[in-house]
Amino acid sequence: MASSHPSQSSRLVPEKWRRKRPEPRRARVYVTRLDPWSVAKAAFLLSLAIGIVIVVAFGFVFWTLDSTGALDAVSRTIDDVLGTGGFDLLTSLELSRVLGFAAVIASVEIVLISALATLFAFLYNVTVGLTGGIEVVLSDN
DSSP, rough: OOSSSSHHHHHSOOOOSOOOOOOOEEEEEEEOOOOOHEEEEEHHHHHHHHHHHHHHHHHHHHHHHHHHHHHHHHHHHHHHHHHTTOOOHHHHHOOOHHHHHHHHHHHHHHHHHHHHHHHHHHHHHHHHHOOOOOOEEOOOO
């Protein structure tokens, strides 16, 4: 007598009639060449995003330090230590100067990251003959 329970009914079905789950297909692929122009474009866009984060972070940190009064306290401490009268950190450290400095740092970062990534793509293409490339296993599961 066959039971209606699924685990018992599957035992009664012969092995050759059961549906087998297909195993996931796997493919081994080797990265043997990087297009330097594609690497340069991707590196430029990623470093541009990092540059924007740098400028926003500099502005946020300056705004936070200014609104909490930390810059005033540092200015008074420097004035007390040096003994000079009238030193004001806020006159030499304005928001426009801080953001300008951050923009310069971000610009240098964008140029360096883009150039270095392109250089590394060329170096990878040269050395791939010795190393065989990077192996990547692709699977459909």
